[in-house]
Amino acid sequence: MQRILVLGAGFAGLWSALGAARELDELGAAARAEVMVVNATGYHSIRVRNYEADLDVTRVPLGEVLDPAGVRWIVGAVQDIDTAAREVEVQENGARRKLRYDRLVLALGSRLVHPPIPGLADYAFDVDTYEGARRLERHLAGLAERADEPGAWTVLVVGAGLTGIELACELPGRLRKIAGAAHADKVRVLLADRSAVIAQAMGGAQPVIAQALGALGVETLPGTSVLEADAQGVRLTDGRRIEAATLAWCGGMRAHPLMEKIPAPRDALGRVQVDEFMRVQGVPGVFAAGDCAHALVDGAHESVMSCQHGRPMGRYAGHNAAADLMGAPLLPLRIDWYTTILDLGPWGAVYTEGWDRKLADQGQSAKRTKRLINGQRIYPPRNGNRADIYAAAAPVIQAPPPMLAGSAEVADA
Ligand SMILES: Cc1cc2nc3c(=O)[nH]c(=O)nc-3n(C[C@H](O)[C@H](O)[C@H](O)COP(=O)(O)OP(=O)(O)OC[C@H]3O[C@@H](n4cnc5c(N)ncnc54)[C@H](O)[C@@H]3O)c2cc1C
Incomplete structure (x- = not known):
């Protein structure tokens, strides 16, 4: 054999x-x-x-x-x-x-790349793996017990690549839910990146991302990274200290x-x-x-x-x-073909086409495409049927994800 x-x-x-x-x-x-x-x-x-x-x-x-x-x-x-x-x-x-x-x-x-920044290995969370994402989830759920500490409801996301942007857009809503009415107004999400402009490489999507981050209340710190981290917060490369109970590392x-x-x-x-x-x-x-x-x-x-x-x-x-x-x-x-479909949390999503990332769709209709991708398109058949599984594994290239403007067909996918 x-x-x-x-x-x-x-x-x-x-x-x-x-x-x-x-x-x-x-x-x-x-x-x-x-x-x-x-x-x-x-x-x-x-x-x-x-x-x-x-x-x-x-x-x-x-x-x-x-x-x-x-x-x-x-x-x-x-x-x-x-x-x-x-x-x-x-x-x-x-x-x-x-x-x-x-x-x-x-x-x-x-x-995920972990550069030798003091405190990063001990205090940073990430969403690189399922286990890492679960660890972050448990940590966020436990914030209620530290509710009155300075920076308890502050999250600093470092790295504004696709993962960092998607996480930063999710977090204000997730945190406000955990914080409840008593602390929701203390929720603060910051997104830092070394580059001079957040999402600089995102072509036509860049202004859309900036708009979504603004609408969701995510504060951006371009040209900035972390110098050192501890359990209560971080010191940034510009010398500022930020009290933050949560540091999420999305550094590539x-x-x-x-x-x-x-x-x-x-x-x-x-x-x-x-x-x-x-x-x-x-x-x-x-x-x-x-x-x-x-x-x-x-x-x-x-x-x-x-x-x-x-x-x-x-x-x-x-x-x-x-x-x-x-x-x-x-x-x-x-x-x-090449596309980028980036989740922008409750604001929606953005869809670009081509290697130069031309803006093709945005907002809730792009979000329907993102839900279709994340909820259906990238899963293997789960019906236990060998013929279906083999058909999905054929060496062919799928068409690009559809644009679903005006369609409600996968709204809950
Ligand atoms: C939060 C997040 C969002 C992302 N969003 C997008 C997106 O919107 N669109 C997109 O196209 N891509 C996205 N990506 C990137 C995408 O997830 C990766 O490119 C993709 O997972 C790569 O597939 P892979 O099979 O090469 O690696 P993986 O999916 O990482 O699979 C590697 C496998 O190898 C196993 N493995 C590792 N080491 C060992 C070992 N020593 N022994 C045995 N098994 C081992 C792991 O358990 C895993 O099952 C995202 C990534 C993250 C983290």
Whole structure:
């Protein structure tokens, strides 16, 4: 029995595994090769929703999707990857074991970057992972007990990339709910970023984001970061002290550190470079997808650390790993569109098209598109039907998310 081993079951890994299982089935080779997934938890985390208030809906049990698809999976932490020996070392139930592979798909994703700012590791919260988002949720729920401390109802979000903006827009409403009538007027949310203009890179969306932040009462601190943090607050790079019971760090992502074990070229974000077939350059039998891989998605533009790219990269990586193993032709990935749909909390959302981010939609109609994406589009089929799951894993590129101006069809999705 040959083995396609997939490391990670996020957007890239889950879809790699399903894409590989589908292709083996299509080639009539399911009895000759198995697809096996190693993931740190028993869940497919819809990581993009970690800024939202309801985290219960953000995890899909792996067995719900992988079992009907005939994919074997284990919960374990990958410790080492040896591409010369074609082996991966995994910590599983307190014991280490080695797993051999015939084809390997790297899909271990990325991690929030933590620079060595004093106090950051001890006092900052984040929404990078489900566990991190739960920790923030517990902390916010406990603020009522510290209600009268200075800065109890102040949150400083640092980093105004997409994650920081989405979190900052959610927090005023969430905090006011926790604070209740007695303290709601003390709620303060600040958003700091090193760049001179908040959301500078967001093209046509930038003024919309500024408008939404203003309407939601989020104070912005451009050209500012954190110098040091403690349990009561932070000192900013401009020398100011802010009393804040909550510091949320959203300072950017870097590819999983195990990518350093792969003897292949890496980019500035630590991602291994792959060709249009998702093959890691110069390392036979190894494919990569999602945040740990750097691809040119249309021959010119670099893949973005996003589920928008991670899911199709995964489907193609899995498909091609199976095709390669069975001597079938590989399929090149080509995505000729790029969109950004950013949640702006109760204000709505903003939708941009193209790499230069032309404004396409905003407000509540863009929010309907965002709800469709977060609530439906990026989930795998959950009906246990193998044919549906394989159909969703086919190596094809979806159309861009629809614009739903005037439509009520997914208002509650
Ligand atoms: C709050 C937030 C909002 C976001 N919003 C958007 C958005 O609106 N649109 C968008 O396109 N993208 C968004 N992103 C980015 C998106 O979530 C990532 O780009 C995407 O998750 C990458 O998919 P991936 O499969 O490469 O990595 P991940 O989804 O991170 O999956 C990696 C998997 O590997 C597993 N793993 C890690 N280390 C190990 C190990 N040692 N052993 C075993 N398993 C391991 C993890 O448990 C996980 O299951 C957002 C991210 C965050 C945090």
